[in-house]
Amino acid sequence: xxxxxxxxxxxxxxxxxxxxxxxxxxxxxxxxxxxxxxxxxxxxxxxxxxxxxxxxxxxxxxxxxxxxxxxxxxxxxxxxxxxxxxxxxxxxxxxxxxxxxxxxxxxxxxxxxxxxxxxxxxxxxxxxxxxxxxxxxxxxxxxxxxxxxxxxxxxxxxxxxxxxxxxxxxxxxxxxxxxxxxxxxxxxxxxxxxxxxxxxxxxxxxxxxxxxxxxxxxxxxxxxxxxxxxxxxxxxxxxxxxxxxxxxxxxxxxxxxxxxxxxxxxxxxxxxxxxxxxxxxxxxxxxxxxxxxxxxxxxxxxxxxxxxxxxxxxxxxxxxxxxxxxxxxxxxxxxxxxxxxxxxxxxxxxxxxxxxxxxxxxxxxxxxxxxxxxxxxxxxxxxxxxxxxxxxxxxxxxxxxxxxxxxxxxxxxxxxxxxxxxxxxxxxxxxxxxxxxxxxxxxxxxxxxxxxxxxxxxxxxxxxxxxxxxxxxxxxxxxxxxxxxxxxxxxxxxxxxxxxxxxxxxxxxxxxxxxxxxxx
Amino acid sequence: xxxxxxxxxxxxxxxxxxxxxxxxxxxxxxxxxxxxxxxxxxxxxxxxxxxxxxxxxxxxxxxxxxxxxxxxxxxxxxxxxxxxxxxxxxxxxxxxxxxxxxxxxxxxxxxxxxxxxxxxxxxxxxxxxxxxxxxxxxxxxxxxxxxxxxxxxxxxxxxxxxxxxxxxxxxxxxxxxxxxxxxxxxxxxxxxxxxxxxxxxxxxxxxxxxxxxxxxxxxxxxxxxxxxxxxxxxxxxxxxxxxxxxxxxxxxxxxxxxxxxxxxxxxxxxxxxxxxxxxxxxxxxxxxxxxxxxxxxxxxxxxxxxxxxxxxxxxxxxxxx
Numbered sequence: 001x002x003x004x005x006x007x008x009x010x011x012x013x014x015x016x017x018x019x020x021x022x023x024x025x026x027x028x029x030x031x032x033x034x035x036x037x038x039x040x041x042x043x044x045x046x047x048x049x050x051x052x053x054x055x056x057x058x059x060x061x062x063x064x065x066x067x068x069x070x071x072x073x074x075x076x077x078x079x080x081x082x083x084x085x086x087x088x089x090x091x092x093x094x095x096x097x098x099x100x101x102x103x104x105x106x107x108x109x110x111x112x113x114x115x116x117x118x119x120x121x122x123x124x125x126x127x128x129x130x131x132x133x134x135x136x137x138x139x140x141x142x143x144x145x146x147x148x149x150x151x152x153x154x155x156x157x158x159x160x161x162x163x164x165x166x167x168x169x170x171x172x173x174x175x176x177x178x179x180x181x182x183x184x185x186x187x188x189x190x191x192x193x194x195x196x197x198x199x200x201x202x203x204x205x206x207x208x209x210x211x212x213x214x215x216x217x218x219x220x221x222x223x224x225x226x227x228x229x230x231x232x233x234x235x236x237x238x239x240x241x242x243x244x245x246x247x248x249x250x251x252x253x254x255x256x257x258x259x260x261x262x263x264x265x266x267x268x269x270x271x272x273x274x275x276x277x278x279x280x281x282x283x284x285x286x287x288x289x290x291x292x293x294x295x296x297x298x299x300x301x302x303x304x305x306x307x308x309x310x311x312x313x314x315x316x317x318x319x320x321x322x323x324x325x326x327x328x329x330x331x332x333x334x335x336x337x338x339x340x341x342x343x344x345x346x347x348x349x350x351x352x353x354x355x356x357x358x359x360x361x362x363x364x365x366x367x368x369x370x371x372x373x374x375x376x377x378x379x380x381x382x383x384x385x386x387x388x389x390x391x392x393x394x395x396x397x398x399x400x401x402x403x404x405x406x407x408x409x410x411x412x413x414x415x416x417x418x419x420x421x422x423x424x425x426x427x428x429x430x431x432x433x434x435x436x437x438x439x440x441x442x443x444x445x446x447x448x449x450x451x452x453x454x455x456x457x458x459x460x461x462x463x464x465x466x467x468x469x470x471x472x473x474x475x476x477x478x479x480x481x482x483x484x485x486x487x488x489x490x491x492x493x494x495x496x497x498x499x500x501x502x503x504x505x506x507x508x509x510x511x512x513x514x515x516x517x518x519x520x
Numbered sequence: 521x522x523x524x525x526x527x528x529x530x531x532x533x534x535x536x537x538x539x540x541x542x543x544x545x546x547x548x549x550x551x552x553x554x555x556x557x558x559x560x561x562x563x564x565x566x567x568x569x570x571x572x573x574x575x576x577x578x579x580x581x582x583x584x585x586x587x588x589x590x591x592x593x594x595x596x597x598x599x600x601x602x603x604x605x606x607x608x609x610x611x612x613x614x615x616x617x618x619x620x621x622x623x624x625x626x627x628x629x630x631x632x633x634x635x636x637x638x639x640x641x642x643x644x645x646x647x648x649x650x651x652x653x654x655x656x657x658x659x660x661x662x663x664x665x666x667x668x669x670x671x672x673x674x675x676x677x678x679x680x681x682x683x684x685x686x687x688x689x690x691x692x693x694x695x696x697x698x699x700x701x702x703x704x705x706x707x708x709x710x711x712x713x714x715x716x717x718x719x720x721x722x723x724x725x726x727x728x729x730x731x732x733x734x735x736x737x738x739x740x741x742x743x744x745x746x747x748x749x750x751x752x753x754x755x756x757x758x759x760x761x762x763x764x765x766x767x768x769x770x771x772x773x774x775x776x777x778x779x780x781x782x783x784x785x786x787x788x789x790x791x792x793x794x795x796x797x798x799x800x801x802x803x804x805x806x807x808x809x810x811x812x813x814x815x816x817x818x819x820x821x822x823x824x825x826x827x828x829x830x831x832x833x834x835x836x837x838x839x840x841x
Contacts, residue, residue: 047836047837199710200711203709203710203711203714203717205672205710209672209710210674212675213672213675215577353577357577357578357581360578360582361581364585365585370587371536449566452566453564454563454564465543467713469542469713469736470713470717470733470736470739
């Protein structure tokens, strides 16, 4: 049975890789060959480079703020040791991540007085940075916290002898966890730099807007690809850097079985993390209710758009699962690994509208795909495949080398080692990656605009349509309906993380019973 | 479940309509057509965020393997460009003589109906009508440019409007206009509705936008007034919706029947009465409905399409910060 599951997982992942990445890439190359040569004159002006610089600054600012928000959560995960010991902490951490970023954009718009924050551009920029950071901070929290379980505990405990817990964390543990910090910040930076939906909702012009402008005004794929090269190149090298930094996480071993502190003794820390969630997630989402004229609008929204909500959730979940399978298949397949990762990262950095267009080019002659929901899933999988590859790579890099070597000696094949040992230990992380992709797919606009089909209504496009038509009440109501599955997913995650959901055999994920700080 | 959905998906016999007209309104029209004719229409919508480009690029990508039969667009310039690239088929509908010549293609490749106008929307509590510019060109002067917001001219109706300026004024005056807007502090935002929001939020006193965005703001209770500024020849720039049959459509006969319906006086009246308030191009219908027809520039849409590349290049060089 496990072999069969392994076979299905890998085969599906490879098939998705061919369908969502390789085949559209061939269509892209064909399109480029058939297009006239683009003129490089545009890139000889200062303005696009200035716009690129401002966009990267925006992304960097959001990544930095996200890191700042994440520190209490990272500290909490690190001290407790395993999130399973504190499932409520897991729920508090997951909740911001499960709501689509666009929801935060609309929410913060109600809360912030943009005029009060410097110039118009500065105000809109802070709006965008806050939205990105509000949504994404659990990612660095979990990355840094997981790094703590490998490396940093000793430094922290040594520093604890002469400093407070917070100071020991900031000055003792964090410097040791520098690699995890770098991975977290750079990965977020890459995610934000190529994004269009949130800046658009904040009324901001970014480089992705410029690329959409090229898509609007030119018939030639080359005219869109050439301006995209500086952005694609920058983000690609950043991601290669992330992959290089994260290549050897598994070598970090520092008391992996050391029990964490008792969750009950960390109430102050929990309260701090809950406060961060309150400020970053509950405030903007809660303020959406104020945009509705009455609660009856919620009922109207559901009545009118329940089909599109369900369809969008289904497509998003399929995309999240597909992307993770694709990433695992590429990373675990040794002959394909390097080339597959490079291709997926490069392809994923293209503008969303261009990705959508090449998917259309690739499948226009295949009616069974072209007019049906697979086109949407393929388009969104193509858009986010790079995330699946990155998550799978980081999980694979953190896998148990000694155990893998032992398994090989015992006759296990390489794919079996990769999937059943190196990746299997990180199923929660892979699942979390899939969830993040599903949430992003739910809010995707640029690619989704190109791959629409008659039978599937996409809620992201309806949301942005309401935004542009100034129908703020309906916009708020639909956004709140997107929060409900997020809440349900967070509660489900909490239930799954709860100790009574664990198997009854001795389980290495829980380790020895926790002890409180006072007992140390 | 997915396979089930797949199996019950679109029939290959249905007319496929690519539509960038407001989805809520378009669904009503299409549903009515389906009821009357007993035919099902498969509709692929575009979104405001895609600025109509999504469907236009899709039509181009499909090329000589079209999947759509009909294109119903919320604007005209992209339709003109598609026609020039041989992607639209010629068709002469029976009611064409009701449509002024300005709103139909000489070769029958598209028909335009239901216009909305480019206007200067303003907050009457911050600026009075007599303090407003009279022409679009004056807007670039320091006393007004610093108080105005405009949508990104790389997209949508603003792109067409700027191209019309270049077509009428020539490239030199067009570039001077953009330079003036930039140098005197005009705010460039990502969309007409965002520009209207800036006025509603008090960040600026006025904005360049379309009539339907003003109506949307009024429905929200904001007191937004509008003025038709002169392009320099006595009228403002207007943007009609357009309908066209795709070249190589798989269901041309059915597509033409839907075409006839979409350009009909009945649908024009529905568009007028809808939230967008588009004005009919039919004189008799306007009179019956009491619709105010904005003074319109004489620049042809073909001339606007001719000036598009130059205008977009200038916008990229001068205006986009």
